[in-house]
Amino acid sequence: MSTEPSGDLARKLSDLVAEARLETSFLDASTQHVYHNGAGGQSVPARRVENWNLDAKRPVLGSGSFGTVRLERCQQSSSRMRAVKEIKKHDQQQRVIDYSRELEAIVQFSRPQYSHCFVQSHGWFENESSIFIAMDYHQWGDLSRHLYAPLPEDEVSQIISQVVEGIVYMHEKGFIHRDLKPSNIMVISNGPYWSVKIADFGISKQRFLQESLNTVGVGTIGYAAPEQIGLSSNDVAVNDDSSTPGFPADMWSIGILSMKLFTGQVPFKDLTTLSQYLSSSQEARALKLESPLKQKGASKTSQKFIVDLLQVEPDKRMGAYQASVHEWLAKVGEVSNDVANDGSNDLSL
Template structure:
């Protein structure tokens, strides 16, 4: 029996775009206040055509689309559109409404410096489409292929992601799949500006939910041990895993930025650490001559017991986050 579908909130309902699917494009109608008694409301028509695929994940495909200019010589706009199939299998409907709720909550101007912004959504047949801002520099993962990042740049990114996580957690949302491919780059080195993206398995944490109610495996290498049932979890008798899973994931992201390697590349590695059979692989971090402060923060973020990890807010106050830049390592060199 499929789980009950998440109800449509007013926030999501109001963000739905009036849409007509044409043979070679998608047509949207947008409304805005008018400027006279005769024209109290004005409408704007936009036609969008698909350019190419940008990426693909477990629950959707993202395409680049171009807006056809209304007048010759007019400016062309680009957007990213995520296409989500409503049903993974015929008997299981994907609860895409919870992703929409998170997206439009954090598209508010108060939060949009931390999150990829959306201007609306529409549906057609078995698919839901989410219109999002297009960021030409792609995701953080594509920038970590060649070399580790300097510690100073790593802190820039970490600070911005922590700010976004603090907003999410204050509003009751857990991301649950934080990783470099879900961190989008607005501007790159040496002055990084990043935003959190992809709320595909994000969820509002409910009081009294069981672990199995909220269990959704994220991405191996970045997912906390309690998600896989390893270790002691939250240490509270089976209550839903919480905001702490995002802090673990951030620790794994920081480790990757500094070393260009995954901290726990296999489930076996993760299991051994979570159950105390092995210690945290700090030597790999030390080989890159990093500061003691960042080593301390990463090990705190990746404590096996979820309840012992710092919150996003307390992590922002860690000595590594507040230390003068002169105390940080400008470059990482393999020792």
């Protein structure tokens, strides 16, 4: 069954996103893409066909409330693998979700100049109920699979430095990640010389809100900023969603991530502990953050970095560029992008 873009989505897509759409047919046992190459002065454009099947050993890489990530192999070259993220077009109330902005972010940051910071996409396709995004497969998985214990400070700074660099690019282009957490950071090579890439970026407000409600509903806070879950009135609007918390929400998430890497735990386990933090004095909040960091031997500059990110008021948090030039991250040595096998498959789609 061949598919065409639904009317509303197609009208909103930029030329860049439209060009990234893969000509696709869903066959009984595979997904087929057709590529056309009219270069070389040929009167008839060259035609290339690829068929992709679910990996027999590990067909599903992960799943969530909005869809599933599957591992696929190419029939024409079995060594080629890809991860395909399926995202449902409707939320749990059967309302249509607008993914145009999310697709723009994915295509924007799949350009070669951003390949060291972001998981690369190689096109997208759709059927009546879902959007599918073809991405590099990274065999080391996401960061959450590697956090068995607190990390040494030099390793924490390596990871945070790379995440901050990616967020600087996103914010410069007007995109918000909205969902920074270990499961959305892919590991290319692990310690002691970490290389990581950001995934699942620029998710829609509607998708984030639904997933946040699911998370808060079971009593956990995770990495969401207070204003993202309705605990702050000073929301910062940005881009196409006037009621959406802006760039500072990403910076809060980086602060929580830093605490997790240093201590092995997030600082706020539930709404009660977060609310207590929000209602405390500035001195009490700093003490809550600094005490566990000191116990792990964290430097004063790293403590200051985290305190500056976990400010209650969004407009008082350190911005992405400020974080990138912070004294703590300035000490991070350059980590080669090819320090080890990057664990990805080259998908020349």
